[in-house]
Amino acid sequence: MSQPLKYLGQGLAYALFAVVLGYFSTSPEYAHLPADSALLKLSFNHAAQRKKPCHERTDEEMAKLAKNMRIRKDCPRERSDVVVELEMDGKQLYHVVLHPPGLSHDGAASIYRRLPVPAGPHRFVARLKDMEGGDFSFVHEENITLGAGKVMVIDFKADVPGAPGFMFKS
Amino acid sequence: MRKYLQNLLLRLENAFNAPFGQALNPWYHLGAITFYLFWIVVVSGVYLYIFYRTGVDEAYQSVERLTHDQWYAGGVMRSLHRYASDGIVVTMLLHMLRNFITGRFHSFRWFSWVSGVFLIWLVYTCGINGYWMVWDRLAQFIAVGTAEWFDWMPLFSQPLARNFLVQGDVNDRFFALLSFAHITIPLVLLLFMWIHTKRMNHAETNPPLRLAVGTLLMLLALSLVKPALSHAHADLALLPDVIRLDWFYLAPYPLLYIWSPGAVWVLVGGITALLLLVPWLFRPRTRPAVAEVHLDNCNGCARCAADCPYSAIVMHPRQDGRPHQLQPVVDPDLCASCGICVGACPSSMPFRSNELVSGIELPDQELATLRAGIDRTLAVLHGDARVMVFGCDCAYDVHALQSEGVAALSLPCIGMLPPAFIDYVLRDARVDGVMVAGCREGDCQYRLGIRWTELRLARQRVPHLRQRVPLQRIEFCWAGIQDDERARAELGTLRARVAQLPREIIMEEDSREHERQSGDKNQPD
Numbered sequence: 001m002s003q004p005l006k007y008l009g010q011g012l013a014y015a016l017f018a019v020v021l022g023y024f025s026t027s028p029e030y031a032h033l034p035a036d037s038a039l040l041k042l043s044f045n046h047a048a049q050r051k052k053p054c055h056e057r058t059d060e061e062m063a064k065l066a067k068n069m070r071i072r073k074d075c076p077r078e079r080s081d082v083v084v085e086l087e088m089d090g091k092q093l094y095h096v097v098l099h100p101p102g103l104s105h106d107g108a109a110s111i112y113r114r115l116p117v118p119a120g121p122h123r124f125v126a127r128l129k130d131m132e133g134g135d136f137s138f139v140h141e142e143n144i145t146l147g148a149g150k151v152m153v154i155d156f157k158a159d160v161p162g163a164p165g166f167m168f169k170s
Numbered sequence: 171m172r173k174y175l176q177n178l179l180l181r182l183e184n185a186f187n188a189p190f191g192q193a194l195n196p197w198y199h200l201g202a203i204t205f206y207l208f209w210i211v212v213v214s215g216v217y218l219y220i221f222y223r224t225g226v227d228e229a230y231q232s233v234e235r236l237t238h239d240q241w242y243a244g245g246v247m248r249s250l251h252r253y254a255s256d257g258i259v260v261t262m263l264l265h266m267l268r269n270f271i272t273g274r275f276h277s278f279r280w281f282s283w284v285s286g287v288f289l290i291w292l293v294y295t296c297g298i299n300g301y302w303m304v305w306d307r308l309a310q311f312i313a314v315g316t317a318e319w320f321d322w323m324p325l326f327s328q329p330l331a332r333n334f335l336v337q338g339d340v341n342d343r344f345f346a347l348l349s350f351a352h353i354t355i356p357l358v359l360l361l362f363m364w365i366h367t368k369r370m371n372h373a374e375t376n377p378p379l380r381l382a383v384g385t386l387l388m389l390l391a392l393s394l395v396k397p398a399l400s401h402a403h404a405d406l407a408l409l410p411d412v413i414r415l416d417w418f419y420l421a422p423y424p425l426l427y428i429w430s431p432g433a434v435w436v437l438v439g440g441i442t443a444l445l446l447l448v449p450w451l452f453r454p455r456t457r458p459a460v461a462e463v464h465l466d467n468c469n470g471c472a473r474c475a476a477d478c479p480y481s482a483i484v485m486h487p488r489q490d491g492r493p494h495q496l497q498p499v500v501d502p503d504l505c506a507s508c509g510i511c512v513g514a515c516p517s518s519m520p521f522r523s524n525e526l527v528s529g530i531e532l533p534d535q536e537l538a539t540l541r542a543g544i545d546r547t548l549a550v551l552h553g554d555a556r557v558m559v560f561g562c563d564c565a566y567d568v569h570a571l572q573s574e575g576v577a578a579l580s581l582p583c584i585g586m587l588p589p590a591f592i593d594y595v596l597r598d599a600r601v602d603g604v605m606v607a608g609c610r611e612g613d614c615q616y617r618l619g620i621r622w623t624e625l626r627l628a629r630q631r632v633p634h635l636r637q638r639v640p641l642q643r644i645e646f647c648w649a650g651i652q653d654d655e656r657a658r659a660e661l662g663t664l665r666a667r668v669a670q671l672p673r674e675i676i677m678e679e680d681s682r683e684h685e686r687q688s689g690d691k692n693q694p695d
Binding site for chain 1: 186188189190191196252253256257260311318321327328329331332335336384385387388389391392395396398406407408409410411412413414415416417418424427
């Protein structure tokens with residue numbers, strides 16, 4: 001092969017490498033969700049009520065315990081499951097039962113869930129139950145218009161003074 | 171399957187041999203090019219780091235200023251940083267694929283293979299970490315995606331993705347942490363790169379200069395033609411809509427949403443586990459015997475240790491009571507059975523009239539047997555241009571060249587050929603020429619066989635080819651399995667040349683002198 005042809009061949013090889021690098025470093029483009037979609041993110045961290053309430057130990061019960069363990073108030077560690085429901089336009093969008101983590105099942109339950117939904121006006125209802133028996137302890141309803149490409153976060157905080165419960169952040 | 175891939179690879183490499191030549195063929199320097207690209211990333215990264223600001227807004231703005239306000243320096247550096255990083259992925263994966271196809275991953279090579287698998291993880295961690303630092307919509311997409319991916323595993327008390335819920339969740343200190351990680355991880359990567367080459371003697375970590383210059387010019391041209399640009403500033407209240415993904419690093423991210431984070435873990439974990447097991451899953455059933463030291467014929471000169479491509483020979487204090495300081499000890503786990511140590515040993519001397527045993531030998535290819543074979547073959551050669559071809563089992567099969575005027579001997583590696591054997595076959599004009607054949611230049615199966623052979627025959631590395639051997643009677647032929655035409659052409663050239671030369675007679679007393687000289691030069695260079 002003559003010298004000019006060799007240089008041409010080398011140039012083509014380098015050009016091929018450059019084209020591969022240049023193209024795949026940005027292409028093909030990736031569309032994360034359809035253009036007319038919005039995204040709900042349901043996420044919170046919440047410690048449910050204890051499964052059994054605290055109670056005062058009787059003198060007999062105290063006597064059975066070692067001296068250093070004799071504390072009058074007895075609080076069982078295990079917590080209830082957290083039940084969450086999310087409704088959109090009258091239809092259930094999501095339902096989950098979160099078990100408390102930890103060896104004694106006494107930790108705070110956590111959730112992070114992505115829910116792609118069509119953009120537009122919607123009525124959302126969020127419900128949460130964090131104790132044994134009974135109905136949902138926290139319910140929040142709201143009409144929200146979700147723009148295309150918007151992210152709405154549904155958070156929950158039980159310790160916000162005056163307004164404990166769900167927060168819709170959009 | 172691997173045979174088919176091997177043929178395909180050889181054809182591809184052959185296509186590159188035409189314009190680049192064997193010495194500069196980039197396929198033979200993929201590992202070294204990866205090292206080189208790493209250094210381009212480091213240098214450009216240091217420049218970018220000078221101007222980079224850690225902060226939710228400052229990070230993005232400082233990268234934008236670099237890209238647009240000083241496009242001629244910062245912009246080019248950013249693009250070089252991006253494209254060299256992408257290049258690392260390409261050359262690294264090709265390097266791995268090529269080593270798999272050519273069978274360079276099992277036995278003594280397992281350590282390099284396994285450490286290479288860890289390098290892949292580190293390179294990807296480094297690259298993905300770098301993309302976070304820009305804090306544009308792409309960074310937002312991969313930051314959230316990475317958090318969601320890790321959240322699939324029950325490692326954390328609360329989901330990592332909660333750190334990226336709304337604007338304000340990400341603070342300035344996060345970018346200080348990212349910067350720290352983007353310095354620390356490359357340092358760890360460098361450490362593993364060093365470990366990766368640790369078991370190789372004379373590891374090639376720099377590509378040939380012309381290849382390095384060509385690669386840099388290509389990257390510069392690409393940086394000017396298509397500069398690396400950011401997406402819009404990250405906004406956690408908005409979905410990253412259409413993303414220009416860097417598919418070299420970020421290809422698994424769409425799978426998080428097409429499949430699930432768990433499925434991506436299974437895919438990535440499965441690929442990693444499979445790669446880690448490759449040296450044992452695909453190893454050959456039998457392994458050739460490793461080199462054996464014969465202390466009776468060893469003066470502890472350490473040439474074998476100096477020439478071993480895989481540091482399989484270590485010099486230890488002498489234990490047999492002979493008046494030499496050292497003796498070689500072969501580590502069987504590291505020995506490639508290539509025989510390069512035999513070619514380096516000054517006692518690999520075929521002129522001996524007594525029993526021929528070298529200081530170090532391959533039990534399957536003893537020199538005495540080889541010499542006897544050569545003597546038998548040469549006795550029946552006839553014609554005007556008789557040639558002895560020394561070849562290599564990993565390259566073109568030199569036995570295909572045998573004829574009434576051509577004898578052939580194939581060795582595990584051409585580096586096993588002691589230069590004295592060339593002298594031996596040319597002695598008394600038993601042949602008129604010698605062809606020394608081996609793998610394609612730059613692609614020696616045992617890395618250093620061609621290099622040491624060329625240096626020994628050029629009298630630049632001990633054991634030297636003796637001065638009395640006329641070099642015009644020797645022809646090199648570095649030819650792969652498929653290079654039949656080339657090998658025959660080289661042989662034809664040699665035979666035509668030696669047919670024109672007068673037959674020289676090498677005196678017996680010179681042979682004894684040769685033996686003495688080789689024995690005296692007992693220090694490796």
